[in-house]
Amino acid sequence: MGERFRAIWPPILIAVLFLAAWQLLVVVQDIKPYLLPSPSLIAGNFFSDLHLMWAAALYTGTTALLGLMFGTLLGILAALLAQRFIVINNLITPLAAGLAAVPIIALTPILNNMFNITSRTPRVLVTMIIVFFPMFVNITRGLIQVQPVQLELMRSMNANPRTVLRILRVPNAIPFFYTGLKIAAPLAVIAALVAEYFGGPQEGLGSRIASAAANTAYGRAWAYVVASILVGLLFYLVVIAVERWTTPWTGHNRST
Amino acid sequence: MTTTTTSELAVQASGVWKVFNEGQPNEVTALQDIDLTVSRGEFISLIGPSGCGKSTLLRVIADLTHATKGAIQVAGMPAAQAREEQRYGMAFQQAALFDWRTVQRNVELPLELQGWAKDKRQARAAELLEMVQLADFATHRPWELSGGMQQRVAIARSLAVDPPLLLMDEPFGALDEMTRERMQNELLRIRQETGKSIIFVTHSIPEAVYLSDRVVVMSARPGRITNIIDVNLGSRNEDTREAESFFESVTAVREALRGRGGGSVSARVGEV
Numbered sequence: 001m002g003e004r005f006r007a008i009w010p011p012i013l014i015a016v017l018f019l020a021a022w023q024l025l026v027v028v029q030d031i032k033p034y035l036l037p038s039p040s041l042i043a044g045n046f047f048s049d050l051h052l053m054w055a056a057a058l059y060t061g062t063t064a065l066l067g068l069m070f071g072t073l074l075g076i077l078a079a080l081l082a083q084r085f086i087v088i089n090n091l092i093t094p095l096a097a098g099l100a101a102v103p104i105i106a107l108t109p110i111l112n113n114m115f116n117i118t119s120r121t122p123r124v125l126v127t128m129i130i131v132f133f134p135m136f137v138n139i140t141r142g143l144i145q146v147q148p149v150q151l152e153l154m155r156s157m158n159a160n161p162r163t164v165l166r167i168l169r170v171p172n173a174i175p176f177f178y179t180g181l182k183i184a185a186p187l188a189v190i191a192a193l194v195a196e197y198f199g200g201p202q203e204g205l206g207s208r209i210a211s212a213a214a215n216t217a218y219g220r221a222w223a224y225v226v227a228s229i230l231v232g233l234l235f236y237l238v239v240i241a242v243e244r245w246t247t248p249w250t251g252h253n254r255s256t
Numbered sequence: 257m258t259t260t261t262t263s264e265l266a267v268q269a270s271g272v273w274k275v276f277n278e279g280q281p282n283e284v285t286a287l288q289d290i291d292l293t294v295s296r297g298e299f300i301s302l303i304g305p306s307g308c309g310k311s312t313l314l315r316v317i318a319d320l321t322h323a324t325k326g327a328i329q330v331a332g333m334p335a336a337q338a339r340e341e342q343r344y345g346m347a348f349q350q351a352a353l354f355d356w357r358t359v360q361r362n363v364e365l366p367l368e369l370q371g372w373a374k375d376k377r378q379a380r381a382a383e384l385l386e387m388v389q390l391a392d393f394a395t396h397r398p399w400e401l402s403g404g405m406q407q408r409v410a411i412a413r414s415l416a417v418d419p420p421l422l423l424m425d426e427p428f429g430a431l432d433e434m435t436r437e438r439m440q441n442e443l444l445r446i447r448q449e450t451g452k453s454i455i456f457v458t459h460s461i462p463e464a465v466y467l468s469d470r471v472v473v474m475s476a477r478p479g480r481i482t483n484i485i486d487v488n489l490g491s492r493n494e495d496t497r498e499a500e501s502f503f504e505s506v507t508a509v510r511e512a513l514r515g516r517g518g519g520s521v522s523a524r525v526g527e528v
């Protein structure tokens with residue numbers, strides 16, 4: 001308890017000092033809001049717009065969650081298929097690097113035309129594709145990277161490949177699954193948000209940031225950025241909580 | 257030896273060769289013309305320099321890899337069938353426990369694969385954990401245990417289906433000397449209680465001598481059996497390790513490893 005408190009207060013102190021210095025800098029140097037609004041201006045906008053902001057966060061959060069769910073499902077299925085073929089572990093790293101370089105977000109305008117632009121569908125699709133890659137790569141890695149001695153043990157116990165998958169590979173992949181999810185979950189929020197910049201319904205966080213910036217309401221634009229950060233953080237924290245709850249056996253090599 | 261029938265033999269390897277990467281520039285003859293017979297209830301150690309093929313021989317017997325040439329019978333049947341029918345249990349230098357399973361469920365694993373009912377499985381695992389003196393740790397996770405305790409779990413697991421033969425590849429190799437000696441006594445006790453045949457790979461001469469009825473000495477490149485040394489120490493106890501006859505056997509094995517062979521208690525392979 002005391003230990004946890006001691007671990008938490010330094011970052012809080014740093015954050016408070018940082019905000020104070022920021023406020024001071026903006027006031028003393030008389031920096032214009034289009035360059036950098038003060039924390040107090042952002043906070044003011046945040047609380048005055050709370051109602052709309054909640055609705056926007058809910059909209060973008062829902063897109064992100066749907067994309068995350070479908071992308072994860074697709075990643076699991078693809079990894080289960082791929083592990084039969086990607087036996088050589090060395091293939092997975094260049095594959096991961098290659099996939100990471102694909103600018104999927106650039107597909108949004110095209111998907112907007114392919115699907116109904118007034119619906120949520122193209123945004124969910126973009127988010128899903130973006131989520132798919134880290135999930136696929138990490139789960140595949142977990143299915144493949146089992147200790148050779150554990151494979152030999154399974155063979156000595158006369159286990160067939162399907163049993164090896166169920167008893168050894170899938171449980172082995174679970175920590176890798178969470179590694180992927182910790183990357184994919186915040187990424188899903190970013191994707192859902194950026195996808196809104198390319199037109200379509202205007203109720204999400206991304207649309208609100210874009211329209212506030214276009215209307216030179218910089219304090220409001222930043223307030224929505226803060227809300228976006230909070231949604232991303234929420235996604236990340238939920239993943240961590242679920243991980244701790246479901247995989248107690250990885251506790252011994254977790255750093256915190 | 258001529259009067260024994262095959263069913264009284266735990267293992268019979270005749271003319272076994274194992275060549276890796278055959279026909280390629282990196283070809284390795286890991287085993288050359290291995291003849292080895294293990295009687296039922298016998299404790300055999302394999303010893304030899306690193307890379308001489310000890311693990312390979314064990315893996316061929318376990319049907320984890322196929323011999324290039326030669327025949328292997330385990331419990332009177334071909335090695336592949338013996339593996340399918342779970343006629344041996346195996347333990348490795350790494351305990352190879354599954355972190356996501358409790359100690360108890362690790363021991364249950366072979367029974368689960370055999371389709372045992374849950375309550376029977378649990379009863380059997382509890383009995384085995386009792387035997388390796390880990391009953392209090394049934395619900396622990398493997399990583400909460402010390403190296404020696406993990407190795408005991410692995411041994412319990414290898415005994416789960418009650419196979420007549422244990423194949424052990426340096427199971428105590430990663431343990432400190434004190435733990436190691438305790439584990440050796442433990443293994444001898446389990447052997448006494450269960451009457452298993454055991455093939456045990458080790459790098460330690462005293463360990464081989466202390467545990468075994470016969471020590472099989474191998475040499476490298478190509479891997480083959482150079483000597484088989486009989487050890488006659490009677491029943492082991494704390495004094496055994498300091499007995500004259502113990503040191504004689506240790507010396508005999510050491511000289512065989514140096515390639516001198518001979519010695520009073522050794523027998524040339526050809527005579528077996």
Ligand SMILES: Nc1ncnc2c1ncn2[C@@H]1O[C@H](COP(=O)(O)OP(=O)(O)OP(=O)(O)O)[C@@H](O)[C@H]1O
Pocket residue numbers: 276277284285286304305306307308309310311312313479
């Ligand atoms: N899968 C493999 N492919 C190619 N060569 C192999 C393979 N496995 C073993 N070898 C070679 O076969 C020889 C015997 O290896 P083995 O592992 O049986 O030795 P060992 O006696 O168990 O050694 P150690 O005491 O170090 O465990 C070595 O030269 C090794 O390089």
Ligand SMILES: [Mg+2]
Pocket residue numbers: 310311312425
């Ligand atoms: Mg070896």
